[in-house]
Amino acid sequence: MYRSQRLGLKYLVASTAMFGAMIVFGLLSSFYYVHPTLLLNVFNFNSAKIVHIDGLVIWLLMGFIGSIYWFLPQELEREVEGIGLAELLFWVFCAAVAVVVLVFIFVQYGSANERSMWLINQGRKYVEAPRWAAVGITAVAVVFAYNVIATTLKGRKPTGIVIVLIADLVPLVVLYLDAFPEMANMSQDLFWWWWLVHLWVEATWEVLIGCIMAWTLMHLVDASRRVVESWLYVEVALVLGTGILGLGHHYFWIGTPRYWLAIGGFFSALEPLPLLGMVVHAVYDAGERRLRAANRPAFYWAMAEAFGNFLGAGVWGFMMTLPQVNLYAHGTQWTASHGHFAFWGAYGCGLISVLYLVLAKTRGCEDLDGSTWKWSFALLNAGMLGMAGALLVAGIDQAFFERAIGGSTWDAFLAMQGRPWFREGMWARVAFGLLFACGYVVLVYDLAAISKTREPRVERATAAAGS
Amino acid sequence: MYTQDPIFWRAGAIAASAFMCVVLAALTIDTLQQITPGGAHVPPYDVINRSIGYQYDSARGEYVPKIGGEELIFGHRYTAAEASDLIARGKLVIQSRACIDCHTFFGNGAYYAPDLTRAWMDPFWARYDGPKRADRLTKFLMHPIRLGARPMPDLHIQRDEAEATVAYLKWISGVDANGFPDRFGAPAPAAGGK
Numbered sequence A: 001m002y003r004s005q006r007l008g009l010k011y012l013v014a015s016t017a018m019f020g021a022m023i024v025f026g027l028l029s030s031f032y033y034v035h036p037t038l039l040l041n042v043f044n045f046n047s048a049k050i051v052h053i054d055g056l057v058i059w060l061l062m063g064f065i066g067s068i069y070w071f072l073p074q075e076l077e078r079e080v081e082g083i084g085l086a087e088l089l090f091w092v093f094c095a096a097v098a099v100v101v102l103v104f105i106f107v108q109y110g111s112a113n114e115r116s117m118w119l120i121n122q123g124r125k126y127v128e129a130p131r132w133a134a135v136g137i138t139a140v141a142v143v144f145a146y147n148v149i150a151t152t153l154k155g156r157k158p159t160g161i162v163i164v165l166i167a168d169l170v171p172l173v174v175l176y177l178d179a180f181p182e183m184a185n186m187s188q189d190l191f192w193w194w195w196l197v198h199l200w201v202e203a204t205w206e207v208l209i210g211c212i213m214a215w216t217l218m219h220l221v222d223a224s225r226r227v228v229e230s231w232l233y234v235e236v237a238l239v240l241g242t243g244i245l246g247l248g249h250h251y252f253w254i255g256t257p258r259y260w261l262a263i264g265g266f267f268s269a270l271e272p273l274p275l276l277g278m279v280v281h282a283v284y285d286a287g288e289r290r291l292r293a294a295n296r297p298a299f300y301w302a303m304a305e306a307f308g309n310f311l312g313a314g315v316w317g318f319m320m321t322l323p324q325v326n327l328y329a330h331g332t333q334w335t336a337s338h339g340h341f342a343f344w345g346a347y348g349c350g351l352i353s354v355l356y357l358v359l360a361k362t363r364g365c366e367d368l369d370g371s372t373w374k375w376s377f378a379l380l381n382a383g384m385l386g387m388a389g390a391l392l393v394a395g396i397d398q399a400f401f402e403r404a405i406g407g408s409t410w411d412a413f414l415a416m417q418g419r420p421w422f423r424e425g426m427w428a429r430v431a432f433g434l435l436f437a438c439g440y441v442v443l444v445y446d447l448a449a450i451s452k453t454r455e456p457r458v459e460r461a462t463a464a465a466g467s
Numbered sequence B: 001m002y003t004q005d006p007i008f009w010r011a012g013a014i015a016a017s018a019f020m021c022v023v024l025a026a027l028t029i030d031t032l033q034q035i036t037p038g039g040a041h042v043p044p045y046d047v048i049n050r051s052i053g054y055q056y057d058s059a060r061g062e063y064v065p066k067i068g069g070e071e072l073i074f075g076h077r078y079t080a081a082e083a084s085d086l087i088a089r090g091k092l093v094i095q096s097r098a099c100i101d102c103h104t105f106f107g108n109g110a111y112y113a114p115d116l117t118r119a120w121m122d123p124f125w126a127r128y129d130g131p132k133r134a135d136r137l138t139k140f141l142m143h144p145i146r147l148g149a150r151p152m153p154d155l156h157i158q159r160d161e162a163e164a165t166v167a168y169l170k171w172i173s174g175v176d177a178n179g180f181p182d183r184f185g186a187p188a189p190a191a192g193g194k
Helices: A003-034 A045-076 A083-106 A112-120 A129-152 A160-179 A186-221 A225-250 A259-270 A272-288 A296-319 A323-329 A333-363 A371-403 A410-417 A420-453 A456-465 B006-033 B045-047 B080-096 B123-127 B133-142 B159-172
Strands: B050-057 B062-070
Touching: A003 A045, A003 A083, A003 A420, A045 A083, A045 A129, A045 A160, A045 A186, A045 A333, A083 A129, A083 B159, A112 B080, A112 B133, A129 A160, A160 A186, A160 A225, A160 B006, A160 B062, A186 A225, A186 A272, A186 A296, A186 B006, A186 B045, A225 A259, A225 A272, A259 A272, A259 A323, A259 A371, A259 B006, A259 B045, A296 A371, A323 A371, A333 A420, A371 A410, A371 A420, A371 B133, A410 B123, A420 A456, A456 B159, B045 B050, B045 B080, B045 B159, B050 B133, B062 B133, B133 B159
Parallel strands: none
Antiparallel strands: B050 B062
16 A cells, blocks of 8 residues: 555545534534524534534545545556655644634634634634634645645656646635635625635535546446546536636625626526536446446445535525525525535535545455445435425525515514424424434444454555565 | 547536636626725725615616715714724624624625624614614624524624724625615515414
8 A cells, every 4th residue: 555545544534533523513503593592602603613614624625635645646656746744744734623623612712803813713604714724724735736746747647637636736725825815895805705615615626526536436336547537527627617607606795796697697507517417427327337336335425426416516506596596595594405415415425435435445345335334324315315405494484584575684584583494494404413413423333343344455465475 | 439539528628617717807807896995886985974775776676775975983984094994893803703603794604693784774773772873783792682582692892893893884784785685674565474
């Protein structure tokens, strides 16, 4: 095993731990909705939510980085350049995440001064991490990009997947620099903030997971490189061709000119196209293989990724993206429903597929199956579908009664919190969140059990060579 | 067949991405001009010295902010430079207390507490105790009370921080957001709710 692959495994373990932390704080956040005085002035809702959503970003980022450190040396048939620095930065990254979480829990917020921005909380959604930590994340991203680019330059002819990956990493790192500024004008602040959030989540991350899934499919079902690379290029053309101007659906109501209503509405309506293409291909592949693969959990999670991405990001996104609907749906629990389902379908399922694939390859057990993974698959997906459904019911109720009829005032908002459909939706979200958490526990149990019961392939090969 | 060659699709991916990036760059330049304070959609910071309302514009078919005559806050007429400093401080308060992780601005943020885009002109303040609207908001920020299903936490906001936040809320209520939120503050139709 390459050193880079060992580092990849460490990142995947850390990523799975962050997945757990994200669930814990997500559950806590959901309880505030049904019990609003919970931990009031001790640990307020915003602190719980910050750890929940920042935990989501770190879970996924660590998962992407770990997957790429694992696949890259195999793809280029050489050790990753600068691996020593990358190993050092892994521990720096973990330590920084731990310190930031502790600050968010025990310090929470500061006074209105630059010190708070540098040391405590920047207070911009998803990029709340204080500036010192944002500098650290930038350093990790720069070293990671250097690892990929330098290894490619030193290796044999770069593959199409690696070229796409490099072309994607550059904007990924540059866009993150938007985590630092502090602009008085909220319209400008949100304008640039969406460059970071949208162009990460709905463009560069989509391409990144596209590269990871391309490798996964090649390892999992021996997909032809020629076909996989052609599809990856088609996906890039469609994702970036629709997603770059699809950014416009975030520019409907932030003080930006009216032409964004037409541009954002049109291009974001096209955004489901690449996701539909993935589903068509997944159905074709699954049918051709009659749903059989040696590594069944990885195969099923890869299928869940295609369907989840299409439904959560594509269908749920389309439902609320036209400005005539978005005027009322925007900023309600409807948005939260789309957010939960989209992140899960687009990224979460894909990373779990990678976990099973990497575990099987590392432990030398290609024929992974059993019943435990089926429980976690069912619990996690049922939990997520239930949460998305519950939030959708509450969100549509909000869009009609608080927004369209109530006129969006504070009174309309507060009256909404007492409406039966809204309250039932919030309780159902807690229940399905607990189901999701059970699925996570079973997933970790299954991964740990597979790790313990099977000998690592490398050590077994070394032992055989020694005897 | 040429469509089976990945190079064909690579050319398509590069062309589509490059073209869209160029269009986005051009739109960004135009948009930034319009959302600069004093631009077509965003009022100058010293709008805090004037009255701001929200009315239906029949020509546009949507609600838009209406800037009126002089209406000072805290009995002070702010110069452009003073207003700019005050608004910058207000934004720093909003970031330092992570307001956007409970509330939303222009619908962006968290959905646990009400949207703050038009909070300055919310009918709620007419019922709240205090001599003038700005004083009522300041008092609420410094000593929050429970509002129905949502208790606002005490975030130890000092008077100068609260006043800067109130100025910020007044300024942002003057931003033309293409009709968002619709019908803000308009009386609800008679047959609403279940």
